[in-house]
Amino acid sequence: MPKKKLTDQGVAKLKPPAKGKQVDYFDAYMPGLVLRLNYGGRKTWRALYYVPTVAKKGKRAGQRISMPTTRELGRYPNMTLKEARAAAKSFDPKKALAQTDAGSFKKVAETFIKRYVDEGRRKTGDQGPLRSKKQIERLLDTLVLPKWGNRPFHDIRRGDVNKLLDDIVDNNGARTADIVLAIVRRMMNWFATTEDDYESPVVPDMQRGSNNKRDRWLTDDEIRALWTACGDMGTFGALVKTLLLTGQRIDKVAKMQWDHVVDGVWTIPRQPREKTNAGKLKLAPMARAIIAGQPRIDPYVFAKVGSIGRRKQALDKKLKELGWSKLPRPPRPNGTVMEEQWRPHDLRRTCRELMTRAGVRQDVGELALGHSIKGIQATYDNRAAYQPMIDDALARVAAEIGRILSPTPDNVVPLREAKS
Secondary structure: OOEEOOOHHHHHHOOOOOOOOEEEEEEOOOOOEEEEEEOOOOEEEEEEEEEEEEOOOOOOOOOEEEEEEEEEEEEEOOOOHHHHHHHHHOOOHHHHHHHHHHOEHHHHHHHHHHHHHHHHHHHHOOOOOOOOHHHHHHHHHHHHHHHHOOOEHHHOOHHHHHHHHHHHHHHHOHHHHHHHHHHHHHHHHHHHOOOOOOOOOOOOOOOOOOOOOOOOOOOHHHHHHHHHHHOOOHHHHHHHHHHHHHOOOHHHHHOOEHHHEEOOEEEOOOOOOOOOOOOEEEOOHHHHHHHHOOOOOOOEOOOOOOOHHHHHHHHHHHHHHOOHHHOOOOEOOOOOEOOOOOOOHHHHHHHHHHHHHOOOOHHHHHHHOOOOOOOHHHHOOOHHHHHHHHHHHHHHHHHHHHHHHOOOOOOOOOOOOOOO
16 A cells, blocks of 8 residues: 655645546555545545455455545535544444444434334334325435445545435435435434444534425416316326315325226225225216226326326426416415416315315315314214215315316306295
8 A cells, every 4th residue: 555745735726537537645654644635636535444354355365354434524625634633543344343343324324114114113003294104205215325325434424414315316316316315314323322422413403404394386277277287297287176176185096096086986995004095985077087088008097107206207398488487476365376386285275275175174174085073073973974974075176277277257146045
């Protein structure tokens, strides 16, 4: 391992290697201190130590050997040469080996899911901000593991967390970033309970979204524009219309199967640990026609939707062409104006608003959306007694949408029944 007499001036003047390359400079004054320079120009101080392993190739195959590896200490110029030498002098190889045994972020994530998500939360009844094992695995697989999967878990720093969240905000939105933050925070806090020397890099106020409860719904003008745009969006457009007509969560509608819809009644399966859902819904003729128009090429009604995020981006582009940004948005009761951006979950809130407009009772509207009834009514909840009212609520929503799409001209006066 060639050594170099590192100086502050010399470190500052080091030029990056060719693209795809990196160079390690071993300090001649402090044994074990390494300066790693990559082709992008990043300079990182690292401590050298040895990890016992078994040789897989060569003359010593099968024998126990010590392999050199390094652990990051800090980055230049945030950490000066003097500070790096001090950090290397106090570096504890035994502690580093113990941390190495913890493994990569991927390994810890797998253990977290097994020991906490599968077992721990079930034992304690802890629900917290995490949704489900399937959602946790999906978010980790798509947004976290591609960046952190092979990195040592102990090497994840606060700056890494912030960079990850910023990237997610740019590509997936602040809400998704906050859900990922909740998962990562819970994982790191759990890991801290298993190891004495670990401290989570996640601190308060790292959320990217607002803590205010979202109250966005679509106006009549927006419903008309959305319905028009969905007409050219195939299966995804049909999915969006069904979301508005039923008021159900997007995962429920996206997973609707042909076998779940019998004689116009949609039976929504209950998932493990799910408190409640809407149960059975008699679909309005408008919703039944949309579903019947989908090709039967898969057990799922909306089989060829693809990526929800990408399809929504395409839908937003069509809405922009229809002048979505110029549509009037009346102020909320608190005086603020609803933002232009909408989310699929806003359709659920819009459906609830249409129920209120159509005179649907509050408790009936909550049951129709799959919410549990609060208070004493929850004790004596008789689903069969509510079912006709729930079915009527969805019929009223469809009628309201019909009136929005085909409004009565101003010069047409409704006929009144003559008195006898």
